[in-house]
Amino acid sequence: MNLEVRPPLWDTFTNRLIIQGKLVCQTALRIGAGSDPLLPTASDLPILLLNGQPYIPGSSLRGVLRSHLERLVRTLEPSPGGGKGACNPVDKNEWCIKTEDMRELRQSKKDLAFRVWDKSCRICRLFGSPWLASRVRVSDLFCLDENVKPLIRDGVAIDREKEAVRNKFDFEVVPPGTRFRLELLAENLSPDELGLVWLGIRELQEGRIQVGGFKGRGLGFVRLEKVQVHMVDGTDREALKNYITRGEMRLVAPEELERWLESFWNSCGGGKGA
Structure with missing residues (x-):
């Protein structure tokens, strides 16, 4: 990017x-x-x-909506990351940005948000992750x-x-x-x-x-x-x-x-x- x-x-x-x-x-x-x-x-x-x-609860509907779209996106884009695909949000070992990756990114504070964005999968970019705020909200x-x-x-x-x-x-x-x-x-x-x-x-x-x-x-x-x-x-x-x-x-x-x-x-x- x-x-x-x-x-x-x-x-x-x-x-x-x-x-x-x-x-x-x-x-x-x-x-x-x-x-x-x-x-x-x-x-x-x-x-x-x-x-x-x-x-x-809005979080319940948002969760099932995200999960449903994850399945569809994984079919089209099997490899998550770089704005493509969907990682597994329930397994830390299968996140598009793992905890250890985030530690390395934080060592360089310049453009941190955009470096996180660059490595995030399509679904995390939209619905959020531990490192990115969601841009979709459901009341x-x-x-x-x-x-x-x-x-x-x-x-x-x-x-x-x-x-x-x-x-x-x-x-x-x-x-x-x-x-x-x-x-x-x-x-x-x-x-x-x-x-x-x-x-x-x-x-x-x-x-x-x-x-x-x-x-x-x-x-x-x-x-x-x-x-x-x-x-x-x-x-x-x-x-x-x-x-x-x-x-x-x-x-x-x-x-x-x-x-x-x-x-x-x-x-x-x-x-x-x-």
Whole structure:
């Protein structure tokens, strides 16, 4: 990477993307609250509630979105690093920048952020890493329906050695049809990064991403509906003025969304293992 040509990371405002929609449960959904012996509940495994209503933490949706895109990117770009591919964020030995690598980078403080950027994989550049801030944020998804009552389902734990029931339990789920408000905000993205984000949103629209726990039991199928994509380009002075003074952002047309996807595809070498 030529450090004289610096990518727009955080120090300037290049663009802002806001995607909004309604996330609708196609099946029951479970976001667990854990168990607390001091807080009696109607179920062994209650769901997460805020003011008595279920919600989905933004970090949960962002995590499954990242994981889903990691799988797709690894198929197109098997080797992570240098703005390509996706490393394994759950194994320190498979990070695109390992801890020992970071120690070496820190010895030269000049242009540290951009040297980290240069070595990071495509997904870490977008969603962040221990060394890079994320440029994609997802707000907590609050319930759009009133007085949603959790359903209680029965479950069993199997003893694998005895091949018999070890114990029975019950757990809470959010009913199918429950709707949540989604808002994703991203900043300073290149066209191919915009395409990658839109790819994830489109996968949600098609119902290809499960959310929450007990996915193996068939829970967590969702579909994103009534999607709107707004954007402001910081290099357009008039558009920036309208955004600063009146909060206006332009609605992104479907043709532009398709161009973003094409840009992402081309940046990956058209799937030929760039």
